[in-house]
Amino acid sequence: MITDHRIHFSDAGQMRALDSESVHLVVTSPPYPMIEMWDNLFRQESAIDKAMRRPHGAQAFELMHCQLDRVWNELWRVLVPGGIACINIGDATRTLDDEFALYSNHSRILTHMLSLGFINLPNILWRKQTNAPNKFMGSGMMPPGAYVTLEHEYILIFRKGGKRIFKTAEEKTNRRQSAFFWEERNNWFSDVWMDLKGTRQKTGDKQLRARSGAYPFELAYRLISMFSVINDTVLDxxxxxxxxxxAAMVTGRNSVGYEIDKAFQPLIAEGGLAAAPLGQQRINERLEAHRQFVEDRQASGKAIKYTNQTYGFPVITRQETELMFLRPVTVKEMKKKHFQMAYAMPQVSSTDPPPSALTETGHTPKTGQMSLFG
Structure with a gap:
């Protein structure tokens, strides 16, 4: 199987390259209004710059979100019926003209998405780990001027209309093959994520690093695995x-990305070049974690009723019996800002006894990677 990945360095408020109802999942994190690291980006709009100079925080906050609304409007157009949008966003605290206030980014986005017709599904609180020795805001230990410290962000989850329908036998088979493990479901579908650390911005460029708020790979990998199937199209x-x-390359999905800053081009290419070995590593980790889960469960005397047809190991539910992982093998540049990933089908001997055969057999192929942008 081969997946297709395209990058557009243009404004996502007008995604002309995308047909209506052509995207199955959106995973993204926009610039956060009223967070200083993104001030320069928003203040290119003269009305926003004027509001910040006054300063008039509430007006600036609303104008910043009006810029994001243009993108959310496009999401409604490009998502298929039943498609999912996952938006990672944090609230902001800011002192303007000696007045400290919270700016609730998540509620402003939620309100606009609902006005478009999206259905809000249960959201996720991402509690970000911090090693800060001093987390006080305000007047320390003196009431009432001490403030609660923000230590979480939101992953807002929306669906366009009702549940997505899988009609043909091929679509239903593909969905079953895209399943995740029972124990993964118990962890991933919690409404509080505490096991994901934030990502250090390794851009090498101080100005570029100041404009980057990348979330960890595992966050995108998890959301794509949760809310899409193999060969879907994921948009950021x-x-x-x-x-x-x-993450889309690793999971066997197609992807489209929009970015207005071409300075990110080398970093995007670097991530794409690392996708094959990263994907192979992540698959092995999931298989090993399941092996350990099976051993622990059987050691406790609990029976496991079903067997996965692809790998021959025990699984908890019937829905896991066709689960399989496509191994990313090679990435190839087709033309500038467009590349493809090729995958190998799982190769496991049917004679391997469960549950020991939980890593795939065969050699690890060479990645065969080339520069994605020249």
């Missing part, structure tokens, strides 16, 4: 360093 309208694109 704020691509940045390209984490969503890399």
């Amino acid at each position: 309208p704020f691509l940045g360093t390209g984490t969503t694109l890399t």
